Amino acid sequence: MKRNSKFPDLTSVKAPLSEASFLPSEYYGNDMHFLREKTTILQRNWIVVGRWEQVENTGDYFTIDLFEEPIVIVRDQNNTVKALSNVCRHRAAAVAQGSGNTKHFVCPYHQWNYKLSGEFNGAPAMERATDFTKEECGLDEFPVMEWQGFIFVNLSKTAKPLDLTEVDDYIRPFHLSELKRLEPIRYDCPWDWKISSENVMEFYHYPGVHAKTVGGLFDINNSIDAEYEDSLLAVGGENLYALGRGKPYIFAMQASQNSLITPGIPAFEVPESLANKQVGVHVFPNISLIITPNFTVWPHFIIDNANSHRLEYNILVHPDLADKPEFSGIREYFREMIQAIHDEDMPVLKQVAKGLKSANHTPGRLSHLELVIWLFHTWMLEELG
Ligand code: FES
Ligand SMILES: [Fe+2]
Incomplete structure (x- = not known):
């Protein structure tokens, strides 16, 4: 499909993951599309x-x-x-x-x-x-x-509260409601917010983009046998994706080779089974959380228009770690680490924004490791009507 075609073909976006392609580039950085996205998705959802x-x-x-x-x-x-x-x-x-x-x-x-x-x-x-x-x-x-x-x-004024009790069951051990945020790391992003949002939804890019930081922590080849059905989505190996298609939220989990717990810092105790887990929670359209036993990273997408959003990387930690002076070194270390990871992402996102405006771009196919993006796209198309 060419960028200048008037009616993008969405059949391949809605296809099963193994046959699916990305959203056409008309959906990114496009004022006309953004207006539709704003009235049907952003102003109607939480x-x-x-x-x-x-x-x-x-x-x-x-x-x-x-x-x-x-x-x-x-x-x-x-x-x-x-x-x-x-x-x-x-x-x-x-x-x-x-x-x-x-x-x-x-x-x-x-x-x-x-x-x-x-x-x-x-x-x-x-x-x-x-x-x-x-x-x-x-x-x-x-x-x-x-x-x-x-x-x-919710800007619609008639919205019903979101029922997230299913997600609560999974994340209860992390005590998210009690965490406190550190001063965020801020980026101005002159591109479509979905480019940044989709980037935090997948870990397919970890070995390449994050080779110098966290790329080696997660073995993506440990999840090559993708299986999914409507109610439960699972990626094989130690990685598990749960919660089904058609819901406005996704729970995803990936296992590190080693424990992610840093000894000696204030953190809520998690069961042994979660000690090496990084948990992704995505409540569409704009909340993504990366939860670890030490801290939770909350990239907050503050959306302005089709070609501008602000990205605030918040690090949420145990209240003692947030407040006590003796942990200022740890706080600084966490901020520097998160900043280093996301400084690796930023140049790539800039290139993607430019590439999506190319007249020659046609939507690429998805890896099974981009399952969450596929769910996000199919959810979004439903909302757009
Ligand atoms: S008092 Fe607010 S605009 Fe005049
Ligand atoms: Fe990244």
Whole structure:
């Protein structure tokens, strides 16, 4: 299929994994497609925005733009985490900037004032405005869901909470909800967010891209016998993929040659069977977690538009490791290690973004090690309708 064909053929994307090809390049870095993706996927599904510890106390808040929709996340006076529109009801300035702690939000433009719950709380020089109804001047609000310490927002306003109890059963030993995040490592990525997201979903690229860091930890040839069926997906050897096709989440596990536990650092104790496991959890569309016994890596894709997202690599650790001064060396070591790994990814992702704009590109075939990407693509096509 050529890049300039008007209607990409999706038959091969929907085919069984052993026959499947990647999404056509029209789905990447394309403003028209992004608009469709935004209205059918991004604005209708639960999008991760942050962690509980960012709004631990009453009045704590942080701002985030979701596909250019300004949002402020805040813990209000009733101890409830809220997602409010960060757009003033007067003339649309932002009522909150960055992050911090406040008693109320005061718009910097003309000083309209809002409670932490978003209710209107007063405005100067409005007494001559007739029929000015304060109750109608509160900040807009979006549904919020908390899962394992992560805060999700849904822009559709009619969303049902995601049921992730099946995933909880697998990851309970890692105590994710109690972990705390270290200062993230930030990258500006001028390309389609799916390029970055798909990269963290597969470990096919580990031996090549990560040869100098973690490439040798995982033996990808230990999983050459791929088998899958609708309800359970399994890749042979010691690697196991579980949870089936058609679900909005994936649980994947890969085994290292050795234990991944670093002795002497604060971490929740995991059963022996998980000591050498790296667990991938992907809740579509935009949360991916790489969970190990020492720490969890959460690459947060903050999506702007078809050709821009910010990638924040968060490292979540045991609260003692996050807070105690004596572990500052370990914290720095973890950050440097994660940064080294992802500095290896970045140049390749840049090349992929460029290659996908080539007029000569046709979608390639998938390896069985790209199972999660295949599930992501088939899920996405269902959502696009
Ligand atoms: S825009 Fe906020 S007070 Fe005028
Ligand atoms: Fe990578």
